[in-house]
Every structure is written in C-alpha cells, then in structure tokens.
Amino acid sequence: MAEPLIRFSRVRKAFGPKVIYRDLNLEVYPGETLTIMGGSGVGKSVMLKLLIRLLDADDGSIQFHGEEITRLSEARIAGVRQRIAMLFQGGALFDSISVGENVAYGLHEHYRKEMTEAQIADRVNWALSLVGLPGIEQMRPGDLSGGMKKRVGLARAIAVQPEVLLYDEPTTGLDPINTERINHLIKGLKQALNVTSIVVTHDMKSAFTISDRMAMIFRGEVIATGTPDEFRRSTDPHVADFITGTAPVNEDVQTLLGA
Numbered sequence: 652m653a654e655p656l657i658r659f660s661r662v663r664k665a666f667g668p669k670v671i672y673r674d675l676n677l678e679v680y681p682g683e684t685l686t687i688m689g690g691s692g693v694g695k696s697v698m699l700k701l702l703i704r705l706l707d708a709d710d711g712s713i714q715f716h717g718e719e720i721t722r723l724s725e726a727r728i729a730g731v732r733q734r735i736a737m738l739f740q741g742g743a744l745f746d747s748i749s750v751g752e753n754v755a756y757g758l759h760e761h762y763r764k765e766m767t768e769a770q771i772a773d774r775v776n777w778a779l780s781l782v783g784l785p786g787i788e789q790m791r792p793g794d795l796s797g798g799m800k801k802r803v804g805l806a807r808a809i810a811v812q813p814e815v816l817l818y819d820e821p822t823t824g825l826d827p828i829n830t831e832r833i834n835h836l837i838k839g840l841k842q843a844l845n846v847t848s849i850v851v852t853h854d855m856k857s858a859f860t861i862s863d864r865m866a867m868i869f870r871g872e873v874i875a876t877g878t879p880d881e882f883r884r885s886t887d888p889h890v891a892d893f894i895t896g897t898a899p900v901n902e903d904v905q906t907l908l909g910a
C-alpha cells in the first residue's frame with residue numbers, strides 16, 4: 652500500500668474534563684474516500700478540525716505528507732488549509748454576498764497575488780459547473796434550496812483545487828434525491844480531481860455508497876477500520892449496532908442522558 656497521506660498517531664484532545672480523544676490513531680491513503688462514523692458527540696467533527704488546526708491537539712502527532720502539522724506556524728498552516736479544504740455542515744455560505752463571491756472566497760484568500768480576476772472568474776465557473784450549477788454566480792445564497800447551498804459550499808471547497816476534501820455531514824437535512832446527488836458528486840469529484848476525501852456522516856446508505864474504507868470511532872479511539880464489505884461482515888458489536896441502527900439492549904438511563 653502507498654504511504655499514508657495523513658496520519659493521526661496517539662492524538663489526545665480534551666475540552667476541560669471532557670476527554671474526546673484518548674488515543675486517536677488513523678491513516679488516510681492518497682486518493683481514497685474514508686468515511687468516519689460514530690455516535691453523536693464522539694468527536695468526528697473535532698477530528699476534521701484538528702487536521703486543519705481549527706482546534707489544537709493536546710498531545711500526539713498529526714502528519715500531512717509526512718510533515719508534522721501540530722507544530723506549524725499560523726503562516727504555514729494557511730498553506731495546509733489551501734491543500735485541505737473543508738465543506739462545513741450546511742455549506743456555511745455568507746448570505747450577504749453573491750454565490751460567485753462565495754465560491755471565489757478561498758481563491759481571494761489564498762491566491763490574491765497569483766490569480767487575475769478573470770482567472771478567478773473562470774475558476775468559479777469551473778467549480779460551479781462541476782457541482783452541476785453553472786451560471787448561478789449572480790444569485791444570492793438566500794435564493795437557493797438546501798441542496799443547492801451544499802453544492803455551492805462544495806464548489807467553494809473545490810475552487811482552490813485541494814488535494815484533500817473534508818466533508819462534515821454533507822447529506823444531513825437533504826431529501827433522498829439531493830442526498831443521492833451529493834453522493835454522486837463525492838464519487839464523481841474523486842474521479843475527476845483524484846482528490847482524497849474524509850467524510851463524516853450519520854447516513855449509512857451514503858457511507859456504503861461512497862466509501863473505499865470506513866473508520867468507526869468509539870470512546871476516544873478508532874475501534875475499527877475496513878472496507879464497506881468488511882464493515883458489513885463485522886462481528887464487533889459496536890460496529891454492527893451502529894450499521895443496523897440498533898441501540899444496545901443494556902443501555903441505561905445514565906448513558907441515554909449523556910448521549
């Protein structure tokens with residue numbers, strides 16, 4: 652197998668007394684789509700944020716292309732964020748500016764000196780076309796449906812032509828048809844851009860459709876990784892219960908109140 656593109660080793664992260672990761676170990680390989688699964692609040696989004704340093708790890712190592720990112724300066728981390736783009740939940744568009752300006756946002760931030768306005772406009776058009784929404788630059792986010800907003804958010808993420816795309820619950824809140832569209836896009840972009848993707852999702856159907864590999868987080872650790880087939884056949888009760896949506900029979904009130 653190729654060298655991992657991303658490697659989390661012995662990562663620890665707590666918020667005050669609340670330990671999210673005790674010992675996070677995970678490798679992500681070039682060109683794969685890896686889905687991160689786990690119950691609400693286990694730390695799936697935190698993992699993505701640690702990778703682009705929106706949050707800092709308390710201990711351990713996170714490497715991208717073999718470079719330790721936990722210790723990079725703010726200036727160097729901007730370079731990492733250029734190569735690892737995140738699609739936030741809900742698309743996170745700015746309502747006060749047009750769709751085109753939203754998609755151009757990262758380009759202005761990272762390539763102000765390298766790209767002309769005409770090149771930026773071309774790139775915005777390219778990104779919107781790839782998500783199936785060509786020519787909507789002048790529209791306002793407020794005029795778009797939820798599904799379109801997610802696709803514009805995706806266009807903004809791919810506009811910078813990243814090596815890695817991080818998707819935080821890309822299908823949450825979408826109807827089945829728009830969910831399917833996003834699944835197709837995730838698979839299509841992998842082919843078209845040869846991008847490596849990490850996808851956080853609760854949506855099992857989506858996870859089995861898009862993933863090359865899956866990882867399951869439970870109580871501060873990755874407890875299983877494998878292909879969709881390996882996950883389907885898993886005898887690990889946490890994995891099996893999660894996939895089938897079965898709550899453990901012995902779940903007590905304390906657990907439910909903390910869930």
Ligand SMILES: Nc1ncnc2c1ncn2[C@@H]1O[C@H](COP(=O)(O)OP(=O)(O)OP(=O)(O)O)[C@@H](O)[C@H]1O
Binds near residue numbers: 695696697
């Ligand atoms: N900046 C922060 N400060 C304090 N606590 C935080 C912060 N970010 C996340 N948390 C806590 O860390 C835990 C994990 O959050 P995270 O958003 O990663 O969960 P998740 O697994 O993505 O859950 P969900 O599926 O519900 O989105 C939660 O209890 C959350 O409240």
